[in-house]
Amino acid sequence: xxxxxxxxxxxxxxxxxxxxxxxxxxxxxxxxxxxxxxxxxxxxxxxxxxxxxxxxxxxxxxxxxxxxxxxxxxxxxxxxxxxxxxxxxxxxxxxxxxxxxxxxxxxxxxxxxxxxxxxxxxxxxxxxxxxxxxxxxxxxxxxxxxxxxxxxxxxxxxxxxxxxxxxxxxxxxxxxxxxxxxxxxxxxxxxxxxxxxxxxxxxxxxxxxxxxxxxxxxxxxxxxxxxxxxxxxxxxxxxxxxxxxxxxxxxxxxxxxxxxxxxxxxxxxxxxxxxxxxxxxxxxxxxxxxxxxxxxxxxxxxxxxxxxxxxxxxxxxxxxxxxxxxxxxxxxxxxxxxxxxxxxxxxxxxxxxxxxxxxxxxxxxxxxxxxxxxxxxxxxxxxxxxxxxxxxxxxxxxxxxxxxxxxxxxxxxxxxxxxxxxxxxxxxxxxxxxxxxxxxxxxxxxxxxxxxxxxxxxxxxxxxxxxxxxxxxxxxxxxxxxxxxxxxxxxxxxxxxxxxxxxxxxxxxxxxxxxxxxxxxxxxxxxxxxxxxxxxxxxxxxxxxxxxxxxxx
Amino acid sequence: xxxxxxxxxxxxxxxxxxxxxxxxxxxxxxxxxxxxxxxxxxxxxxxxxxxxxxxxxxxxxxxxxxxxxxxxxxxxxxxxxxxxxxxxxxxxxxxxxxxxxxxxxxxxxxxxxxxxxxxxxxxxxxxxxxxxxxxxxxxxxxxxxxxxxxxxxxxxxxxxxxxxxxxxxxxxxxxxxxxxxxxxxxxxxxxxxxxxxxxxxxxxxxxxxxxxxxxxxxxxxxxxxxxxxxxxxxxxxxxxxxxxxxxxxxxxxxxxxxxxxxxxxxxxxxxxxxxxxxxxxxxxxxxxxxxxxxxxxxxxxxxxxxxxxxxxxxxxxxxxxxxxxxxxxxxxxxxxxxxxxxxxxxxxxxxxx
Numbered sequence: 001x002x003x004x005x006x007x008x009x010x011x012x013x014x015x016x017x018x019x020x021x022x023x024x025x026x027x028x029x030x031x032x033x034x035x036x037x038x039x040x041x042x043x044x045x046x047x048x049x050x051x052x053x054x055x056x057x058x059x060x061x062x063x064x065x066x067x068x069x070x071x072x073x074x075x076x077x078x079x080x081x082x083x084x085x086x087x088x089x090x091x092x093x094x095x096x097x098x099x100x101x102x103x104x105x106x107x108x109x110x111x112x113x114x115x116x117x118x119x120x121x122x123x124x125x126x127x128x129x130x131x132x133x134x135x136x137x138x139x140x141x142x143x144x145x146x147x148x149x150x151x152x153x154x155x156x157x158x159x160x161x162x163x164x165x166x167x168x169x170x171x172x173x174x175x176x177x178x179x180x181x182x183x184x185x186x187x188x189x190x191x192x193x194x195x196x197x198x199x200x201x202x203x204x205x206x207x208x209x210x211x212x213x214x215x216x217x218x219x220x221x222x223x224x225x226x227x228x229x230x231x232x233x234x235x236x237x238x239x240x241x242x243x244x245x246x247x248x249x250x251x252x253x254x255x256x257x258x259x260x261x262x263x264x265x266x267x268x269x270x271x272x273x274x275x276x277x278x279x280x281x282x283x284x285x286x287x288x289x290x291x292x293x294x295x296x297x298x299x300x301x302x303x304x305x306x307x308x309x310x311x312x313x314x315x316x317x318x319x320x321x322x323x324x325x326x327x328x329x330x331x332x333x334x335x336x337x338x339x340x341x342x343x344x345x346x347x348x349x350x351x352x353x354x355x356x357x358x359x360x361x362x363x364x365x366x367x368x369x370x371x372x373x374x375x376x377x378x379x380x381x382x383x384x385x386x387x388x389x390x391x392x393x394x395x396x397x398x399x400x401x402x403x404x405x406x407x408x409x410x411x412x413x414x415x416x417x418x419x420x421x422x423x424x425x426x427x428x429x430x431x432x433x434x435x436x437x438x439x440x441x442x443x444x445x446x447x448x449x450x451x452x453x454x455x456x457x458x459x460x461x462x463x464x465x466x467x468x469x470x471x472x473x474x475x476x477x478x479x480x481x482x483x484x485x486x487x488x489x490x491x492x493x494x495x496x497x498x499x500x501x502x503x504x505x506x507x508x509x510x511x512x513x514x515x516x517x518x519x520x521x522x523x524x525x526x527x528x529x530x531x532x533x534x535x536x537x538x539x540x541x542x543x544x545x546x547x548x549x550x551x552x553x
Numbered sequence: 554x555x556x557x558x559x560x561x562x563x564x565x566x567x568x569x570x571x572x573x574x575x576x577x578x579x580x581x582x583x584x585x586x587x588x589x590x591x592x593x594x595x596x597x598x599x600x601x602x603x604x605x606x607x608x609x610x611x612x613x614x615x616x617x618x619x620x621x622x623x624x625x626x627x628x629x630x631x632x633x634x635x636x637x638x639x640x641x642x643x644x645x646x647x648x649x650x651x652x653x654x655x656x657x658x659x660x661x662x663x664x665x666x667x668x669x670x671x672x673x674x675x676x677x678x679x680x681x682x683x684x685x686x687x688x689x690x691x692x693x694x695x696x697x698x699x700x701x702x703x704x705x706x707x708x709x710x711x712x713x714x715x716x717x718x719x720x721x722x723x724x725x726x727x728x729x730x731x732x733x734x735x736x737x738x739x740x741x742x743x744x745x746x747x748x749x750x751x752x753x754x755x756x757x758x759x760x761x762x763x764x765x766x767x768x769x770x771x772x773x774x775x776x777x778x779x780x781x782x783x784x785x786x787x788x789x790x791x792x793x794x795x796x797x798x799x800x801x802x803x804x805x806x807x808x809x810x811x812x813x814x815x816x817x818x819x820x821x822x823x824x825x826x827x828x829x830x831x832x833x834x835x836x837x838x839x840x841x842x843x844x845x846x847x848x849x850x851x852x853x854x855x856x857x858x859x860x861x862x863x864x865x866x867x868x869x870x871x872x873x874x875x876x877x878x879x880x881x882x883x884x885x886x887x888x889x890x891x892x893x894x895x896x897x898x899x900x901x902x903x904x905x906x
Contacts, residue, residue, distance in 0.1 A: 003617075004617065070754070075751050075752055075753075075754065075755075076751050079748075079750075079751065079753070146750075146751075148748045150748075152708070152709055152747075152748065154707070154708050154709075154725060155708040155709065155748070155749060155750055158707075158708075159674070159707060159708055159750055160750065243725050243726025243727070244725075244726070244855070246838070248726075249709065249724060249725060249726070250724070283615070283623065284623035285623045285624075285625060285626070286625055286626070286627070288626060288628050288629075289627075289628035289629070289633050290627075290628065291628070292628065292633050313655075314711065314720055314721055314722050315722040315724065315729075316721075316722060316724060316727065316729045319655070319656060319659060319660070322655065323652055326648055326651065326652060326655075327648055330641075330644040330645065330647065330648045331641075331644075333640070333644055334637060334640055334641050334644065337600075337636065337637075337640040338633065338636065338637055340604055341604075341607075341633075341636040342628075342633070344604060344607040344608055344611070345607075345629075345632065347607070347608065347611035347612065347615060348611055348615065348626070349615055349620070349623060349624040349626060350611070350615045350620070350623045351615065351616075351617045351620050351621055351622060351623040352611065352612055352615050352616050352617060352620075353616070353617045354612070354616075362608055362612075365604060365608060366601070366604070366605065366608075369600060369601050369604045370597070370601060373593075373596070373597035373600055373601065374597070376593065376597075376644060376647055377590075377593045377597075379647075379648075379651075380589065380593065380647045380648065380650065380651030381648075381651040381652050381654065381655030382585075382586060382589060382650070382651045382652070382653070382654020382655040382657070382658060383586065383589055383590060383593065383651050383654070384651070384655075385586075385654075385655065385658055385718065385719060385720050385721075386586050386590075386715070386718045386719075386720065388720065388746075389711055389713070389720065389746035389747060390713075390715075390746065450574060453574070453575065453576070453590065454573060454574075454575070454576050454715065455576050455713065455715025455716075455742060455744065457713065457744045457745070457746040457754075458746070458748075459748040459753060459754075460744075460753065460754035461753070461754040462754045462755070463754065464742060466571060466573070469564070469567070469568040469571075469572075472564070538623065538625070539625065
């Protein structure tokens with residue numbers, strides 16, 4: 001199979017002498033850095049750490065569900081497992097995953113800037129993240145929390161004696177980290193674009209991050225408010241949510257989902273940005289309908305704010321407001337469909353090669369389509385009654401978040417790995433990992449759609465024996481999936497020392513980040529770039545490279 | 554004989570013989586939900602099929618070996634409009650279909666038989682109007698619409714019967730309702746589907762659907778002696794409600810005879826229909842709705858009546874068509890007011906202070 005990879009001659013190739021990695025040495029130079037690339041690396045290490053902790057909880061949950069009886073752990077322990085899995089995966093992995101690592105690394109370079117607008121706030125946001133992680137871990141070490149990641153009142157405020165406040169504070173702080181990241185992206189994309197880099201010359205990765213950043217900045221404060229109210233109600237007993245004091249427990253649902261629904265778009269939009277870059281690069285073609293894809297991100301961000309009550313369709317909101325929210329939910333599905341079809345159309349008359357990021361992107365398209373379509377099931381009022389709060393919904397959001405977002409994250413990590421480290425990952429092994437992840441994923445989560453329609457409720461420690469076969473399949477799949485996630489961690493670490501030297505543009509991609517050395521200099525560009533070509537202009541790239549001699553070192 | 558292990562073999566056999574994609578269809582609404590589900594599955598399969606076909610087809614046709622030079626295409630408004638509008642139309646069909654179904658599931662018919670359900674950590678208590686109590690179970694007849702009026706005593710729960718395709722959140726502090734009409738006799742799962750703490754997964758029960766004759770027999774055999782309304786009458790007297798709500802021309806509270814279902818004019822000018830939730834609210838939080846012409850002097854009964862007691866009171870007031878018996882009780886209790894305090898603590902449904 002042919003590839004487009006253009007690596008320099010490995011016998012003579014060396015890494016650039018001066019890069020952001022070796023400009024300074026020592027722990028202090030990392031912990032006090034203002035360099036967006038170093039902060040991105042710090043984030044990458046820390047979110048990987050939390051991903052594997054969250055993954056370990058998932059493994060224990062699946063192990064428990066191998067049998068219908070509650071035999072591996074006590075009910076309270078099981079409840080803590082899925083709570084910690086949810087909190088860690090949502091707030092400490094999915095929300096910062098692509099934006100804080102890949103976005104942090106490439107957005108300033110993509111727009112042609114030397115750094116983000118506020119480098120110190122960027123560092124602060126990493127410290128807040130670590131602080132939030134410490135709170136969450138201390139809640140875990142002190143004995144865990146079993147409120148569910150949704151902190152449902154009055155359960156979380158009056159009926160649990162676990163570390164709800166500690167975990168809540170953790171999430172509260174993580175929220176500020178996310179707000180600062182979003183703020184930085186918005187200002188950077190608005191104010192720091194290089195000369196000639198108009199809005200419609202921006203890579204779609206920037207557009208989707210811009211949309212996600214707006215959601216972060218506007219949505220996250222509401223989460224902060226609702227968590228503060230939960231903490232106050234729990235500690236000093238104010239009666240905002242407690243019906244016995246005249247409060248309204250439904251109000252918490254409104255506040256929580258006002259953030260947590262847009263949050264799923266915070267998680268998925270950056271992933272969509274990765275897919276746009278990858279699909280375009282490996283089919284050597286401009287993204288089909290650039291403007292439609294760009295504006296569909298903005299449309300998702302906009303509509304995403306007005307669908308929150310579809311999480312509450314069976315909670316006794318009025319039938320008519322249920323109608324409105326169902327209708328808006330249907331509308332928000334349309335821009336996602338547009339994106340999928342536009343990516344598919346990008347392949348048409350392309351010149352397609354199948355490097356690992358492309359395989360992950362194909363995986364994303366397949367799994368996200370299933371995840372998106374099952375979202376339509378859930379948005380449909382009468383159908384939602386049967387499906388909500390069952391394993392169907394668990395399968396749905398794992399298809400979107402894990403099948404979609406994690407696939408996109410891995411696509412992005414593989415795609416920009418040569419840029420970040422200057423070295424290639426092993427191609428054969430990584431293709432295997434992509435395949436294993438895809439198969440493992442389908443095997444884990446597809447049976448959950450069926451068991452969900454059969455009625456198995458989510459968050460059940462024990463279940464009726466007739467659901468066992470499907471749960472065994474799911475657990476078997478989780479094992480495969482676990483291998484699929486461990487592999488990249490191992491070979492990517494290996495490649496740091498032994499990977500082939502990548503050169504500045506191994507993929508022959510058009511983004512500004514591919515026109516500079518890998519790994520980049522601390523200041524990214526030696527001269528401010530002047531952009532006189534459109535995004536994804538492969539003819540421009542061909543002309544540029546025609547007479548160019550690849551020099552490395 | 555077996556190539557694979559006997560345990561796994563047994564397992565596979567069991568799976569292949571019991572493999573189900575649908576829960577049993579045991580209510581009138583179940584086939585309707587399944588029809589929508591099948592339609593959604595159908596359009597999903599078509600949608601995923603198209604995407605897979607495009608991705609795989611283009612990958613083969615336009616792979617680098619066959620097509621070394623890409624042809625740059627800007628986009629196509631016509632094509633994009635097509636794949637915007639077709640999904641939009643399909644989603645609108647799904648929206649309307651789902652909405653019709655939702656209204657059908659959540660709007661009970663007028664002649665529905667009402668059963669009360671109280672959820673608490675971690676059990677379901679069902680109260681039939683005739684006074685039959687059940688824990689983690691519900692006996693119902695086929696061929697008769699049943700409405701459940703539900704409330705939680707503590708945290709959120711959710712009452713789910715997959716075989717009937719119905720589910721409704723059970724919320725502290727407010728009544729929620731759901732209705733269904735069972736069609737197939739049998740025993741079906743009842744799940745709590747909203748995470749409610751330690752024993753969430755043990756908050757399950759059996760829905761026993763009986764033929765009407767068998768149901769009548771069950772009702773006869775499991776009566777507790779007093780109906781909900783009768784118990785409500787005792788609480789009404791024990792709490793001294795009759796001191797004001799007795800229908801006398803000079804009484805300090807409005808008469809409650811025939812109040813259920815009527816429209817009331819409140820002091821703040823609004824009109825309100827007296828339903829179950831209104832009756833419950835006025836007992837616990839009387840100053841929230843004050844009927845026109847009366848002073849806001851009623852004390853709250855928060856903490857004095859349990860959820861079951863409130864259900865008894867609501868059920869009693871619902872069936873109250875005249876004040877004769879209230880006045881009768883009033884006259885007897887006035888003879889020995891000292892005793893009323895002691896009787897109060899004995900009446901089930903009131904909370905001992």
